[in-house]
Amino acid sequence: MPDPVIDLLVQNHAGVMSHVTGLFSRRAFNLEGILCGPVEDGAQSRMFLLVNEDRRLPQLLNELAKLYDVIHVELRHDIPRQAFDPMQVVREEV
C-alpha cells in the first residue's frame, strides 16, 4: 500500500501554508513531500502531504480539521510516492 498522504482543501492565501506546516514542525514531524496547487479559480488550494505512518496521525488530522482555512481533510493511501518526485517535472522540461 502506498504511504499515507494527507489530502487537504484549503483557502488559498498567504498564511495557510504556515498554519498547516506549523502543526507538523512543532511536533518534530517531518513532511516527506508537499504537492500543492490552486483549484476553484485560485480561491482554494489542494494540498497533498506525504507522511510516514505514525501513531500521531489521527491527532494531526483532528488538529488540521480545526484550522480556520482548512475546508476538508482526508487521509488516503492511493497516491504513489513518485508523484512527489520533483525531478519528474525537471526531466520533462529537458
Place this chain on the structure above:
Amino acid sequence: MKRNGAEIIVEILERQGVRTVAGIPGGANLPLYDALRDSSIHHVLARHEQGGAFMAQGIARVTRRAGVCLGTSGPGATNLLTAIADAKLDSIPLVIITGQVPLAMIGTDAFQEVDTYGLTLPITKHNFLARRPDELLHILPEAFRLAESGRPGPVVVDVPKDVQTGECEFDAWPEPWSNSAPAPCNPSEIDALACMIHDAKRPVLYIGGGILAAGCEAELAQLARRNSIPVICTLMGLGVFPADDPLYLGLLGMHGSRATNLALEEADLLIALGVRFDDRATGKVAAFCPQAKVAHIDIDASEIGKIRPADLSIMGDVGQALRQLLPLMDAPPRDTWRSRIAQIQIDFPPAQPDSDHPLHPIRLLREAARLLPHDTIITTDVGQHQMWTAQIYPFRHPRTWLTSGGLGTMGFGFPAAIGAALARPDRTVLCVTGDGSFLMNNQELATLAELGLNVKILLMNNGHLGLVRQQQELFYGERYHATRFEARTDYAALARCFGVKGVTLDPLEDPAEALARIFAQPGPCLIEAPIPENANVYPMVPPGAANRDTIGGTVHA
C-alpha cells in the same frame, strides 16, 4: 458611508458591546488610538503590554466574553506574546489588535517591524493580517466569533498603519457576532451515556474549564446531586461546584488531595467533562483511574482520545449534552459509594499547616475565606501560594477563581485581578501572589493607583521562588540554587511608592484582626505577609509519578 480602518475597528468594537480595552499606544497603532479618543470605550493604559493582555484575560475570565487588548508593532507585539499563549492554553477568548508597519514596508526590517503573524501563529486559535480597510468589516466580527465560539481562544488581528488610515466606502455595518444555541448532541450517544452512568457503581465526575466555557454549572450540579456522583476538579475547574457540598472532592493531580486521587483509583466510571487529561492532573497516565471506563464529552474533537482512549465519546457542547442527559437519568442513591467517599474524606482531610507559624499560608487563606464575601474573585500567580489557594480556598461560585493553569505564567495574577475588578466593580478581588511572581508585573500598581479599584493583594513573602525551592529540596537532594532572593524587598513600601496603600503583617501576631481591618476598607491595598521561608505544599505527586504515589498529605506535625 466612508470610514478609515481605525474608525471601522473602533465602531465594530462598540457594536460588539466592548466597554473596556487595555493597551499601550505607539507609532504603528496611533491612528487606532486617535479613533478611540472619540469613542465611549474605556481605555485602560497598562504599563506593560503583558499587563494589558492579562487585564483583558481577567475581563474575559469573569464575563465569558472576549477581552480586548491593544499593542503597537514590534516590541508591543512581542510583549503581548506570553499572555496570548496563556489564553491559548486555558481557552480564554481574547481579541488582540496590534499595529503593524505600513504594508509596503513589511518585510524590509522597518523600524519596529516584527512578524506578528508568524510569531502568534502557534499560540492563537487563529490570526489575521489585514490588507485593506474594507477587510476589517469581515475580519473583526470573525475575530470575535472565533474567540468566543466552540472552544474559546485568542485571536490576533494585525493591522498595518496604512490600513488604519486608509478609507473605504461601504453600505452597512456587519452584524455583531452573538453566540447561538449549541447544536444538539447525537441522541443515541446520550442514551449510551445514560446507560453507562446507570450501570456504574462508583462513578466520578472529572470536570474542568470546559464547564465554565459552556456556562453549565447548574446542569452539572444537578447531575452530581441527583445521581450521587462525587465531583473532582481540575485546576481550571475550581469554583464550578461548591466546595461545601458533601459530593465535592476538590482538586486532583500533582497537588490534589489524597482523597481525590484515591477516589479516582477506585472509580469504575470516569465522566470527563470539558477536561483534557493534562499531565499535571493525571500523573502517570497509564496508572490514572486504572479500573475506570471513560466517558469523555468535549467541544474539541482533537481532545477526545488524545491522552486516554475513551469508551464513549461525545463531541459537542457539554451544557447541551447535560441538558439532553438529565431527563434520561434515574436517581440511584449509591449509598455504598457515598459512604465510601465520606470515609475517604475523613481518612484524608484537607491539607494542614506544617508549623504553628501564625502567618502560615494555610492559616492566612482560611482567615481570608472567613472574612471575605462568598463571591469574592480570587486570582493567583504561579507557585506554592497558587497551590495552597487551590487546595484551601472554599470556592462556591463559578468564575471566582482565576489562575494561569496551562501555561503556569508568573505575573498573571495581579493584572488579571485588575481586569476582573474592571469587569465586576461591585465585587472584592483578592490577588494571592508570591514575592517572585509579583515582581513580574508589579508595574501595574501604577495602573491600579489610577483606577482605585477594590483589589487587595495578599503577597506571601517567603524570600524564595518557593515552588522551585521545594522541588530542589525534594528531588535535587537539597542542592538549592538560584531560588533564594538575597535582597530583602519592602513590598509594602513598593506599593506606597506607586500610590497604593501597603501594609506588612506582623509575623508574631494572629493576622485575623489586621486582615479584617484591611478588607473592611474599600480600594486597593497590598498586604505583605512574611510567611515561613521553608513551608512546602503537600501532598505532592512527584513529576512523572502515578497519582497514588503521593508524598505527604496526612497531617503534618
